[in-house]
Amino acid sequence: MESKELNQKLTSKDLTRLAMRSCLLQSAFSYERMQAGGWTWAQVPLWKKIFGDDKKALSEAMTDNMEFINTSPPMVSLLMGLLMSLEEQRVDRQTIKGLKNALFGPLAGIGDAIFWFTIMPIVGGIAASFASKGNILGPIIFMIVYFGIFLLRIPFARMGYNLGAKAIDVIQENSEIISRVATIMGLTVIGALISSYVTLSLTVKIGDVSLQKDFLDKIFPNILPLAFTFLLYGLLKKKMSPIVLILLTFIMAIVCSFFGIM
């Protein structure tokens, strides 16, 4: 406890700075190392503060961190804060590197589950339902939510720093339940989005009977969008590329338009 206070060089202002600089994570993105360049660059000022004139320590830290890393951009400050608290304690390099490699993957999993697969469909879906009626509230809601997510980088950095090595258990123990819960929320909303926003209806008439209005809608409304989404899902599972599916969608729509089916 005493030694921690003795070694403590970083202030809460430094951690806020780290959180802001965590935005640079993907600045030098490449296939070879993914986020390594930006990941290293973002942390340089705090390392300088910790290591002072010790050029050798800075060089070692930078070199270690240039190894491959690919994690969740909105949550990366958590990992940076965590590792920074260890750097400050001068924990040996091998341990820090090991922890980094053990944690960036699970963190990416949690981040993707929360931010891309849950928050994006929910917030995007709700904001788009306002916007597609011409209501400016749509884009405004979207911007406010995502600005809030940006600001979360600050508490994430502090949390990582304060928990230190304890954060490891928290991340590893909870990553499974967090992704489960997020998946449930995400899928419920995706089901609703398929019903509300995939527009697919037939204009064909057999005699006086409209195939869509008098037949399909009476059986189950929006059954065609659901069926078509599952068709695409099946094709994706067969390793078909999304670009091919987009093209297929266009071809189908244009052909149906030409023959007056839709």
Next chain:
Amino acid sequence: MSITLTQGLLLGVFAIIAGLDSWLEVFYIFRPIISCTVTGLILGDLQMGIIAGGLTELAFAGLTPAGGTQPPNPAICGIMTVVIAHSTNVSPSTAIGLSLPFAMLMQYILLMYYSVFSFFMPKLDQYASEANTKKFAQISYLTMGIVCLTFFLVTFLSAYAAQAPMAALVKAMPVWLIHGFELAGGILPAVGFAMLLKVLLRVEFMPYLLLGFVVASFINFDNVLPAAVIGIIFAMIEFFRDKKHKELQAEIENMKNSDNFFGGDQDGI
């Protein structure tokens, strides 16, 4: 209505901001709902920009970089959808289809940069081992600068320089083709949702997907909020059940351990 030079330049400047944001993934102003709205504002047609933003956002709802595949660039798609709808008078949902080639062009340029930027890595390694933070930062500025410049050029050329051929193309399109593009714009969200399903869907989660679908099909409400609330309810139930399950398991473990302890004791006697 045609795009003036000033508007073209303004769009280019906005593309730098939105493009850099799509590179770094920080503020999410690169998402179509924002990029369409801002483009509408620049072109003096805010209302149409917002509507196009809603439609394009849905088309891109599932097209995320998570899971490893880079989608058509949403910033460019948003900007070009509004530009095309504004300059050729087609409906926004038709314009989505016409803007996709531009978004795919940007997608392929970025994929190329991901490969090309690998060549900078040895330099970064060298500066890292020398602890030369200044030179290290310069490389990062360089990569970001290249990305910004590309976004400016692609947007300015697509929106301003290519508007005459674009208008001619749209004019030459027969009605059934325009209508086909419009239909495709409405179906397109299905591709994104299918991609989300590919990542998320397992048999045990199927009930939640169907629940959301049924709720939205039979409740007359303007947006997906009711489904989101129901999703949150089930997520909470699952969360507490999992917690209880873990506690129970810990208790069983404890009992087992104490049993062994007893057993050991008795064996001893």
